[in-house]
Amino acid sequence: MSSALLGFAGFVLALALIAFGFPVAVAMGVVGVGGFWLLNGWIGAGFILGSSPFEAIFPYSLSVVPLFVMMGVFAARAGLSRSLFDAVNGFLGHIRGGLAVTAIGACALFGAICGSSLATVATMGRVAMPEMKRHGYDDALSSASIAAGGTLGVLIPPSILLVIYGILTQTSIGQLFIGAIIPGLLGAVLYAVAIIVRVRMAPELAPPTPRVDWATRIATLGRVWGVVLLFALVIGGIYLGWFSPTEAAAVGAVGAFLLAVVSGELDRDALRGAVLETAELTGMIFFILIGASLFNYFLETTGLPSGLIGLIENSDLGPTEVLVLIMLFYVVLGCFMDSMSMILLTVPFLGPVALAMGYDMVWFGILIVTVAEIGLITPPIGMNLFVVQATQPGLTQRTVVRGILPFILADLVRLVILAAVPALALWLPSQMF
Amino acid sequence: MRRLAQALRALVLASAVVGVLAYAAAALLTVADIVGRQTGMPIPGVVDLVQLCVLGGAWLVIPHAFLAGAHVGVDLLVESFPRAVERPLRALASLAAVGLLGLMLVYCYEAFQQQLLYGDRSQQLGIPIVWYWVPLLFGLALSAVAAALTVFSTPHPQAAR
Numbered sequence: 001m002s003s004a005l006l007g008f009a010g011f012v013l014a015l016a017l018i019a020f021g022f023p024v025a026v027a028m029g030v031v032g033v034g035g036f037w038l039l040n041g042w043i044g045a046g047f048i049l050g051s052s053p054f055e056a057i058f059p060y061s062l063s064v065v066p067l068f069v070m071m072g073v074f075a076a077r078a079g080l081s082r083s084l085f086d087a088v089n090g091f092l093g094h095i096r097g098g099l100a101v102t103a104i105g106a107c108a109l110f111g112a113i114c115g116s117s118l119a120t121v122a123t124m125g126r127v128a129m130p131e132m133k134r135h136g137y138d139d140a141l142s143s144a145s146i147a148a149g150g151t152l153g154v155l156i157p158p159s160i161l162l163v164i165y166g167i168l169t170q171t172s173i174g175q176l177f178i179g180a181i182i183p184g185l186l187g188a189v190l191y192a193v194a195i196i197v198r199v200r201m202a203p204e205l206a207p208p209t210p211r212v213d214w215a216t217r218i219a220t221l222g223r224v225w226g227v228v229l230l231f232a233l234v235i236g237g238i239y240l241g242w243f244s245p246t247e248a249a250a251v252g253a254v255g256a257f258l259l260a261v262v263s264g265e266l267d268r269d270a271l272r273g274a275v276l277e278t279a280e281l282t283g284m285i286f287f288i289l290i291g292a293s294l295f296n297y298f299l300e301t302t303g304l305p306s307g308l309i310g311l312i313e314n315s316d317l318g319p320t321e322v323l324v325l326i327m328l329f330y331v332v333l334g335c336f337m338d339s340m341s342m343i344l345l346t347v348p349f350l351g352p353v354a355l356a357m358g359y360d361m362v363w364f365g366i367l368i369v370t371v372a373e374i375g376l377i378t379p380p381i382g383m384n385l386f387v388v389q390a391t392q393p394g395l396t397q398r399t400v401v402r403g404i405l406p407f408i409l410a411d412l413v414r415l416v417i418l419a420a421v422p423a424l425a426l427w428l429p430s431q432m433f
Numbered sequence: 434m435r436r437l438a439q440a441l442r443a444l445v446l447a448s449a450v451v452g453v454l455a456y457a458a459a460a461l462l463t464v465a466d467i468v469g470r471q472t473g474m475p476i477p478g479v480v481d482l483v484q485l486c487v488l489g490g491a492w493l494v495i496p497h498a499f500l501a502g503a504h505v506g507v508d509l510l511v512e513s514f515p516r517a518v519e520r521p522l523r524a525l526a527s528l529a530a531v532g533l534l535g536l537m538l539v540y541c542y543e544a545f546q547q548q549l550l551y552g553d554r555s556q557q558l559g560i561p562i563v564w565y566w567v568p569l570l571f572g573l574a575l576s577a578v579a580a581a582l583t584v585f586s587t588p589h590p591q592a593a594r
Contacts, residue, residue, distance in 0.1 A: 021511035021519075022526040023504035029533045050540030053569055054488075060480050063487045066456040067463075243467070246483070250463035253456075276497070278456065279449035283498025284505060286491040287576075338505045 003039065007302030007349075010035045014295065014345065024341035025284075025291030032294030039301050048297045056293035057286055060246065061167060066282045067249030068158045071234075072115040073274045073281070074256035075227065079265040081123045083223040084109050085131070090217035097199035097206040099135055100145040101192045103128040107146065108188045109224075111153020113231050113256065115160055116281075117376055121150035121384045125391030138205040141198065143395055144377075144403030147384040148191055148410075151373040154339065156184035157235055158249065160285065161369045165343055168292075169351045171361040173245040174238045175429040179362045181235070182424050183370060186417065190410040198406050226262070230255045239432055285340070292344040305352040312353060319357045323419060326350060327371055334375020338383065342372060366425045367418055374411045377404050438582060445496045445579050448572070452493030459486035478558035485555075488565050492572025499530065499579040527584040534577035541566070541573060 010031045017027035037045035088105040092098050103124060111120040125146050132142035154161055157177035166173040199206045234252040237243040243251060260266040266274070299305065312322055333342050347368070354364045376384045385400045418424055462483060466476040476482070498504055506526075511519055545566040553562040 018507050019510045020526075021506060021508060021522050022529060023506045025504055026526060026530045026533060030529050033533065033536070046540045046543075049536050050544040053492075053537050053541055053573060054544070054566065057488050057491050058484060058565070060484055063459060063463075063483050066487060066490060067460050070453075070456060070460065247463055247467055250460040251467065253460040254464050275450055275453045276446075276501075278453050279494035279497045280501050280503035282452075282456070282491060283449075283494040283496075284503045287495050287498060287504060337507060341505055 003302040004304050004307035006035065006038065007299050007304030007307070010295075010298055010302070011304075011345070011349075018337070018341070024338070024345070025288040028288075028291035028295035028345065032291070032296070032298040035298035036294070036301060039298070048294055052290050052293040052297070056290045059167070061173065062289075063246045064158075064163050064173065064249040065160060065285055066278070067246065067253045068115055068160060068163070069281050069285070070278050071113065071158070071249065071252035071256040072119065073277050074253070074260045074266075075113040075230075076110075076116070076119045076123055077265055077270050077274050078227075078256065078260035078263045080113075080224065080227050080259075080263070081106070081110055081127045083220065084227065085124065085127045086220040087217075087224045089131075090212040090220045093209055094211040095196070096203065096208060097141075097195045098209060099128070099132045099137060100141055100195045100199075100206060103132070103142070103145045104149040104152070104188055104191045104195070107149025108152040108156060108184070109227070109231075111150065112156045112158075112184075113227055113252075114153055115158055117150045117154050117373075118383060118387050120153045121146055121387040122391060124149065125388045129388075129392050129395075135209050136207040138403070139392075139395060140399050140403030141195070141205045142403075143388045143392065143400045144407055145191070145195060146391075147377050147382070147388040147400060147404060148407035149188075150384045150387070151376045151411075152184055152187055152191075154373045154376070155180050155187065155366070155369050157181065157238075158245075158252065159369065161339060161343060161372060162365060163245070164285075164289070164340065165347060165365040165368065167289075168344070168347045169361050169365065171365055172429075175362050175432065176365055177235065177245065178239050178432055179425045179429045180366050180369070181428055183366050183414070183418055186424065187370070187373070187411070187414050190414050191407055194406040194410040226259050230259065239428075241432070288340065288344060292348070295345070296348045299348050305349040308349055309353055309356045313356070319359065322353070322357055323359070323367075326353070327367065327415060327419070330368065330371040331374060331378075334371060335378045335380065335382075337375065339369075339372035339375050342375065343368060360422060360426060362429055363418075363422045363425045367415065370411070370415055370418060374408065374415070377407060377411075379404075441578055441582060442500065445500050445575060448493045448575055449497035452490040452497075455486040455490030455493065459483045459490070462486070478555075478560075481555040481558045481560055485560060485565060489568035492568045495572050496575040496579040499576050500582060502583065524584050527580055530580040531577055531584070534573055534580060538570065538573040538577060541570060545570060 014027045014031040018024055033045050036048055085106040089102040092101045107120050107124050110124060114120050128146055129142055157180050162176040163173055166176050234248045238248050376382050379401050389395050389397055389400050462476055462479055466479040469475040511522055548563045548566055
């Protein structure tokens with residue numbers, strides 16, 4: 001068996017172990033060590049076992065991970081979800097389908113500071129679903145809006161997935177964050193369009209709601225200034241060159257903690273929950289980075305990435321066709337795999353392909369994370385579909401899935417637009433200080 | 434035996450809390466450095482200190498992620514199997530984790546001994562590199578124990594809290 005074939009077999013074996021319930025990090029680690037042992041003997045395998053647990057976590061650039069996770073965890077516990085929903089509702093709630101559009105806007109804002117898609121869906125689901133139910137909105141439309149809205153936080157900075165992609169491909173995390181702003185906003189706009197079109201086609205899905213007066217609008221805005229300021233400080237600070245991503249993350253973490261304290265929501269139980277959630281999320285991310293490091297040692301030794309590049313170069317495929325194939329591969333994989341695992345498992349061999357094809361790595365990263373977002377709402381294992389279902393007793397998975405198609409279509413339209421117009425992702429980074 | 438398991442779970446939990454405190458220290462040091470730069474009093478060697486806090490914190494929280502079942506996986510296929518098949522598969526996954534962590538511990542200990550021998554230090558403050566390896570070795574050993582605790586019981590995030 002050639003080395004490249006062994007690399008491919010290792011990739012398939014890792015997928016098989018994951019399918020049989022192995023944690024992704026363990027599957028990647030076991031296959032990585034086993035494969036490296038086959039190719040380099042026990043001394044080589046011992047070397048990667050003794051170095052990956054240190055080398056995979058040591059880089060200073062990785063400090064952003066726990067700090068942004070802390071920012072998100074504390075922001076999620078600062079009781080901001082209701083205030084954000086009310087603030088957006090004041091301006092958009094009265095249009096037809098406006099509460100669902102509001103849910104999208106509130107999810108985008110909440111996701112921006114929280115960074116976790118699942119936490120956004122769980123939190124906004126508890127706020128927005130009852131409100132939409134009270135106004136007679138269709139359950140499928142309501143739940144799907146929240147599930148889809150929750151995906152926006154994955155791309156809108158700060159995004160942990162972009163950090164991980166940046167580290168894997170040695171792409172500037174600051175440029176990735178700034179480049180993701182317009183694509184993230186485009187996603188929110190396309191979701192809103194999807195809702196409005198859907199409600200135009202079937203007005204009974206979303207009965208009209210009364211307009212909110214200006215005094216109320218201003219009052220609700222006054223309750224969200226803290227979170228808007230924090231987001232502006234963190235992302236604006238990176239854009240203006242005040243902070244490195246690690247410094248921005250530290251400012252965000254301390255700021256979110258202070259917001260949670262000031263809000264009065266951070267009692268003893270909430271603090272304990274926040275600490276343990278931070279431990280779980282960061283423990284998971286760091287160990288998966290170690291598993292990915294072991295797997296990458298193996299993949300590099302097999303020469304699979306260079307073999308894949310050679311295969312593409314010898315074919316008649318141009319950069320556009322290759323990009324379409326890569327995106328199709330991710331859309332299918334996203335139906336069955338969690339987004340972070342998907343990126344860690346595939347970027348080590350598709351990243352070099354993207355470089356060889358001459359793609360801008362900021363643009364490519366944003367495309368990949370956009371596809372990863374789609375995976376969160378595609379059945380059968382779109383995680384957001386399950387989380388929104390869990391927020392409402394009696395809501396069935398069938399109902400949620402029934403409403404999700406317009407949002408998947410909106411995502412595919414966004415993917416095509418971003419692929420066709422790279423400037424949407426690259427213009428803002430080119431203006432950075 | 435049950436008491437020992439309880440004590441180990443408490444140790445994992447305490448380790449996680451210390452780990453998150455280390456992250457908090459990294460955040461505060463970084464913010465203090467930003468403020469200090471404006472006032473002409475930056476924190477010396479902030480990069481070394483942040484790396485120590487984050488690497489140490491990471492290895493102190495990883496055992497909790499094992500005990501809480503926080504590691505991402507795909508349950509779709511496994512959950513469709515009968516319980517008699519599902520449980521051995523999950524136990525096998527936990528055993529694989531124990532094996533992987535055990536091997537890491539053995540080889541990281543060798544690397545730690547080499548670091549002791551060479552006496553490498555960090556670039557800015559000259560912190561001995563072995564200081565970075567101590568929480569790593571502790572976290573690896575505790576992770577192996579945490580993964581072993583999940584061999585006979587499926588981990589659950591809420592239960593671990």
